[in-house]
Amino acid sequence: MEKKKILVVEDDKFSFKLYTHLLTEAGYEVASTPRASEAFDLAKQFNPDLVIADLMLQDGNGFDVIKKLRQTEQFKNTPIITLSNLGQDADKKEALKVGADKYFVKSNTRFQEIIATIEEMLKAKE
Amino acid sequence: MKKNLLTKEMQIFIDSLGDGVAVVNKGGTIIMSNHALVDMLGYQDKDSVEGHPILKLLGAIDERGQVIDKKNAAFVRTIRYRKQISNEKRQFIKQSGARFWASITTSPMIRDQKVIAAVVMIRDISEERQQEAYYKDFTHTASHNLRSPLGNLLWTTEYLLTQKPGPLNVKQAEFISDIYESLQAMNRMVNNLLSISRLENKKVHPNLQKVSVELTVHSVIKDLANYARVQQVEIEIKNEDKFEHLVKFDQDHLHYILQNILENAIRYSSQNKKIILEIRADKNDTIFSCTNEGIGIPKDKKEFVFAKFFRAKNAEEAQNEGTGLGMYTSRELANVNKAKLWFDSEENKQTTFYLQLKSF
Numbered sequence: 001m002e003k004k005k006i007l008v009v010e011d012d013k014f015s016f017k018l019y020t021h022l023l024t025e026a027g028y029e030v031a032s033t034p035r036a037s038e039a040f041d042l043a044k045q046f047n048p049d050l051v052i053a054d055l056m057l058q059d060g061n062g063f064d065v066i067k068k069l070r071q072t073e074q075f076k077n078t079p080i081i082t083l084s085n086l087g088q089d090a091d092k093k094e095a096l097k098v099g100a101d102k103y104f105v106k107s108n109t110r111f112q113e114i115i116a117t118i119e120e121m122l123k124a125k126e
Numbered sequence: 127m128k129k130n131l132l133t134k135e136m137q138i139f140i141d142s143l144g145d146g147v148a149v150v151n152k153g154g155t156i157i158m159s160n161h162a163l164v165d166m167l168g169y170q171d172k173d174s175v176e177g178h179p180i181l182k183l184l185g186a187i188d189e190r191g192q193v194i195d196k197k198n199a200a201f202v203r204t205i206r207y208r209k210q211i212s213n214e215k216r217q218f219i220k221q222s223g224a225r226f227w228a229s230i231t232t233s234p235m236i237r238d239q240k241v242i243a244a245v246v247m248i249r250d251i252s253e254e255r256q257q258e259a260y261y262k263d264f265t266h267t268a269s270h271n272l273r274s275p276l277g278n279l280l281w282t283t284e285y286l287l288t289q290k291p292g293p294l295n296v297k298q299a300e301f302i303s304d305i306y307e308s309l310q311a312m313n314r315m316v317n318n319l320l321s322i323s324r325l326e327n328k329k330v331h332p333n334l335q336k337v338s339v340e341l342t343v344h345s346v347i348k349d350l351a352n353y354a355r356v357q358q359v360e361i362e363i364k365n366e367d368k369f370e371h372l373v374k375f376d377q378d379h380l381h382y383i384l385q386n387i388l389e390n391a392i393r394y395s396s397q398n399k400k401i402i403l404e405i406r407a408d409k410n411d412t413i414f415s416c417t418n419e420g421i422g423i424p425k426d427k428k429e430f431v432f433a434k435f436f437r438a439k440n441a442e443e444a445q446n447e448g449t450g451l452g453m454y455t456s457r458e459l460a461n462v463n464k465a466k467l468w469f470d471s472e473e474n475k476q477t478t479f480y481l482q483l484k485s486f
């Protein structure tokens with residue numbers, strides 16, 4: 001069976017390494033970038049089944065990345081999870097408004113919960 | 127009038143004060159001032175200040191940004207109600223047009239049992255305000271930046287505990303579990319600091335909606351069931367069959383407050399005791415209460431229970447968990463939702479926390 005593909009947009013080195021490892025071990029094919037500017041081109045090329053995006057990136061913000069993906073036919077129905085350190089209601093509302101499907105504050109969420117959410121979202125998409 | 131009001135010695139005394147002072151007559155005209163006030167407002171001499179209407183001269187704005195009209199001016203209330211008004215915060219205007227923050231205190235000047243004027247004392251608090259703003263911003267930024275490494279550490283330890291990267295011996299598993307628990311405690315602290323920072327910056331706007339108290343109570347009990355088991359404490363809901371109480375509250379805030387009350391009740395209960403939860407209501411209010419038997423709160427520490435970073439000595443000795451921020455945050459959240467939070471306690475016997483909410 002072909003592996004499901006996940007695109008990770010995250011600029012923190014430790015998180016980047018950790019997500020890639022945990023998702024790969026959970027059986028997904030992972031492509032990642034730390035740059036907002038590269039995210040869209042990588043998504044077009046990689047064609048992910050699901051996207052995980054941070055909101056604060058070194059060269060831009062995740063809101064714009066999500067917005068651009070949602071405006072593109074190819075990613076109109078691709079599940080997008082936001083994993084951020086921003087915990088304010090306004091950030092969550094904004095992320096959901098621009099097109100994220102789920103919003104998690106990383107330190108308040110167990111990674112096994114994320115894995116379970118990913119499975120659920122991919123199943124719902126099928 | 128000025129000469130009749132003050133002796134020369136009094137005028138010298140007032141001029142020696144570091145805070146701005148003005149004497150205002152019933153019509154609102156400044157009839158006397160001191161050098162500090164003149165300097166504070168950026169004028170050259172007392173003549174630029176005296177003889178002018180105080181409201182126009184100061185151009186006062188309150189903390190909500192509303193222009194103070196005559197009816198609400200502190201000196202008017204002082205004269206009308208013959209009472210002192212203390213430390214109200216205002217923004218005043220200088221001659222240059224620049225605004226500054228000040229604390230204003232007004233007292234009635236009484237002669238022959240009649241109020242003849244009001245004494246207005248003004249203290250420049252711009253610097254305090256700046257420091258406060260810096261502190262609040264610092265707390266927010268620092269807490270926020272802590273979340274990123276904390277999240278990584280929590281996830282990594284959680285992953286190690288799954289033993290997927292390799293088996294752990296008993297000691298290794300125990301130490302990593304300890305690390306995980308400490309990280310969770312630190313995370314609670316950061317979350318509390320962020321909540322406080324938002325509350326103090328008035329950035330918390332409750333999403334008032336119809337919320338079921340009993341559903342929230344059950345959700346909180348579910349979250350804390352494991353903790354109660356570990357602490358060997360039982361939780362009982364009294365008169366549950368009557369439960370169906372809807373209140374006007376922010377769902378997340380209610381969950382936070384109830385969780386904090388119950389978590390403390392579990393933490394400071396004696397083993398093998400029951401925690402009793404009860405909900406009573408009339409047509410206006412719903413009162414939730416939580417009673418535990420345990421160490422209680424010492425009499426001389428009761429006034430500090432809702433203070434920031436407060437933990438009573440007997441609480442610290444009993445449990446090293448707890449941030450000292452939960453009760454402060456809960457009280458603040460109760461306030462923004464127009465609810466009341468209070469307690470009764472007897473040391474080494476029992477404690478009851480009450481939350482009074484507006485029924486929907």
